Amino acid sequence: MKKLSYITAILIFLTGILLETEIKPVFSASTDKVKELQEKINQRNQEMGDVEKEIKKYENEINNVQKEATGFKTQIKQLTTTTNKLNAEIKLTNQNIETTALTIEQVSVQISEKVAQMGQKKEALAEIIRKMNEEEATSIVEILLANNNLSEFFDNLSNMENIQREINTTLGELTNLKQSLEKQQNEKELEKNKLEKLSGKMIDQRKIAEINKAQTNTLLKQTKSKESVYKKMLASQIEKRNALEREVLEYEEQIRTVFDPAILPKTGTGVLVWPTADVVITQYFGNTPFATANSQIYNNGGHNGIDLRASVGTAIKSAKSGVVMGTGNTDTQCAGVSYGKWVLIKHDNNLATLYAHLSLIKVSDGQNVALGEVVGYAGLTGYTTGPHLHFTVFAAPAVKISTMKSKVCGTDMRLPLAPRNGYLNPLSYL
Numbered sequence: 001m002k003k004l005s006y007i008t009a010i011l012i013f014l015t016g017i018l019l020e021t022e023i024k025p026v027f028s029a030s031t032d033k034v035k036e037l038q039e040k041i042n043q044r045n046q047e048m049g050d051v052e053k054e055i056k057k058y059e060n061e062i063n064n065v066q067k068e069a070t071g072f073k074t075q076i077k078q079l080t081t082t083t084n085k086l087n088a089e090i091k092l093t094n095q096n097i098e099t100t101a102l103t104i105e106q107v108s109v110q111i112s113e114k115v116a117q118m119g120q121k122k123e124a125l126a127e128i129i130r131k132m133n134e135e136e137a138t139s140i141v142e143i144l145l146a147n148n149n150l151s152e153f154f155d156n157l158s159n160m161e162n163i164q165r166e167i168n169t170t171l172g173e174l175t176n177l178k179q180s181l182e183k184q185q186n187e188k189e190l191e192k193n194k195l196e197k198l199s200g201k202m203i204d205q206r207k208i209a210e211i212n213k214a215q216t217n218t219l220l221k222q223t224k225s226k227e228s229v230y231k232k233m234l235a236s237q238i239e240k241r242n243a244l245e246r247e248v249l250e251y252e253e254q255i256r257t258v259f260d261p262a263i264l265p266k267t268g269t270g271v272l273v274w275p276t277a278d279v280v281i282t283q284y285f286g287n288t289p290f291a292t293a294n295s296q297i298y299n300n301g302g303h304n305g306i307d308l309r310a311s312v313g314t315a316i317k318s319a320k321s322g323v324v325m326g327t328g329n330t331d332t333q334c335a336g337v338s339y340g341k342w343v344l345i346k347h348d349n350n351l352a353t354l355y356a357h358l359s360l361i362k363v364s365d366g367q368n369v370a371l372g373e374v375v376g377y378a379g380l381t382g383y384t385t386g387p388h389l390h391f392t393v394f395a396a397p398a399v400k401i402s403t404m405k406s407k408v409c410g411t412d413m414r415l416p417l418a419p420r421n422g423y424l425n426p427l428s429y430l
Contacts, residue, residue: 030113037106044099051092058085062311066386072223072230078386079216082312086209089313093202100195107188114181121174125167208313208359208377215380241337241383243408248417251404255419259397264424265349271429272319272347273371275355275391276378280309282388285425304423305354305392310378312387316355317372319391319430322347324367324375326401326416331381334409339390340381344416345369346396351429354392354416357384391426398422 058081065078223230265271286302310316322345330338339356343363346352359379363369378389399418406413 030109033109034106037102037109041099041102041106044095044102048092048095048099051088051095055085055088055092058082058088059311062387063309070234070385072225072227075219075230076216079212079219082212082387083209083216085311086205086212086313090202090205090209093198093205097195097198097202100191100198104188104191104195107184107191111181111184111188114177114184118174118177118181121177125171125174129167204360204362204377205313208379211359211379212312237336237383240334240408244334244337244406244413247404247406247408251402252417252419255400255417255422257398257400257419257422259395261395263350263397264395265351265429267428269430271349272351272353272393272426273317274308274430275316275319275353276308276310276314276389278309281306282309283307285427305356305390306426308389308391310387310389312359312377312379314378314387314389315374316358316376316378316389318345318369318375319353319371320345320347320349320351321371322353322369324363324365324369325352325399326365327361327363328401328414329361329381330413330415333411333413334406337383337409338413339415340384341376341379342382342415343375344399344401345375350396351424352394352396352399354390354394356390356392357382357388392416393424393426393429394418395422395424 061081062078062085065074065081068074219230222233283303283306285304285306325344325346327341327343328339329341331340339354341358341361342354342356343358343361344352344354355375357379358376358381361376363373363375369375378387380387384390394416395418399416399422401414402417404413404415404417
C-alpha cells in the first residue's frame with residue numbers, strides 16, 4: 001500500500017481503538033468497587049430505617065408518659081426513655097456518617113474512572129491529530145503520486161473526512177465526560193459538607209445525652225429514689241415558681257415602653273416559620289384552659305407564648321433571620337422555676353422571638369442567624385412537667401433582657417422582660 005493508504009489505515013485503526021474504549025470499558029475493577037459500595041450503602045439505609053422506627057417508638061412512649069400523673073416513677077420513666085431515644089439518635093447519626101463516607105468513596109471511584117477515561121481518549125485523540133499533521137505536510141503532488149489512480153486518491157480523502165468526524169465525536173464525548181466529572185466533584189463536596197454537619201450533630205447529641213444523664217442522677221440523688229421526697233421537692237418548686245411569676249408580673253407592670261403598633265408586620269400566615277419540624281401545640285397563648293385553671297401560676301396574666309411538643313434533643317430553628325439579643329440559663333440563678341436555657345432573637349420586622357426550656361444552646365449573643373438555622377435543642381430545663389419548647393413572640397421595641405432582683409430566689413434573675421402589651425400571639429404570625 002502506498003504512503004497515504006498506509007497512514008490512513010493507521011488512523012482508522014486508532015479511531016477504532018478510540019471507539020472500542022467507549023463500547024467496551026476497561027474499568028471492570030472500579031465498576032465492581034462501585035457496586036460493592038452501593039450494596040453497603042443500601043444495607044446502611046435499611047439499618048437507618050430500623051433505627052428511625054425505634055426512635056419513633058421512644059417518642060410515642062415519652063408522649064404517653066407526659067399524660068400520666070406527675071410522680072417520681074413517671075419522671076424517672078420519662079428520663080430513662082429519653083436516654084434510650086438519645087442513644088438511638090446517636091446510633092442513627094453514626095450510621096448516617098458511615099453512609100455519607102461510603103457515598104464519598106463511591107463518588108471518588110467514579111471520578112477516578114472518569115479521569116482515566118478522559119486520559120485515554122485524549123491520548124488516542126492526540127495520536128490521531130499527530131498523524132494527521134504529518135500527512136498535512138505532504139504536498140498535493142506527492143499525495144497524487146502516492147496513489148495508483150484518482151479513485152484511490154478520493155477514497156483516501158473520504159477516509160480522512162470520516163476520521164475528522166470521529167475526532168469531532170470524540171471531542172464531544174470529552175466535553176460530556178468533563179461535565180459529568182464536574183457534576184460528580186460537586187456531589188462529593190456536598191457530601192463532604194453533609195459529613196461535616198453530621199459530625200457536629202453527633203457532638204451535640206453526645207452533649208445532650210450527658211446532660212440528660214446528669215439530670216437523672218441529680219433527681220435520684222435529691223429524692224433518694226423516694227416518692228414522698230419527690231412530691232415535697234416538686235411542691236416546693238411549684239411554690240417558688242408561682243412566687244417568682246408574681247415578682248415578674250409586678251416588675252413588668254412597672255415597665256413603660258411606648259411603641260407604635262403600626263411598626264409591627266401585618267398579621268398573617270408565613271410572617272414567621274415554625275421553629276420545630278413537627279408541629280403539635282400543647283398549650284396556646286393567653287388565657288387558655290390550663291392557664292385559667294392554674295391562675296396561681298400565671299397570676300391571671302395568661303400564658304405568654306405557645307408550647308410545642310418537642311422531645312429532648314429536637315432541633316429548634318430560628319423562626320426568621322435576625323440577631324441574637326441574648327442567651328441565658330435561669331437554672332444557674334434559680335433552678336427549676338423559670339425558662340431554663342433560653343435564646344432571644346430580634347428580627348428585622350420589629351418582632352422578637354424567645355425559645356425556652358432548651359437542653360443545649362447553639363448560638364451566642366450578637367450572632368447573626370439565618371431563617372431555619374438551629375439555635376438550640378429542646379430539653380427539660382427550667383420549670384417544665386415534660387420536654388417541650390416554649391415559644392414567645394414580642395414586639396421587639398418592648399422586650400429587654402433585664403436583671404431583676406428576686407426575693408424569692410435570693411439572687412438576681414437575668415431574663416427577657418416586657419410590658420404586657422409587648423407580648424404577641426405567635427399564631428398571629430405563624
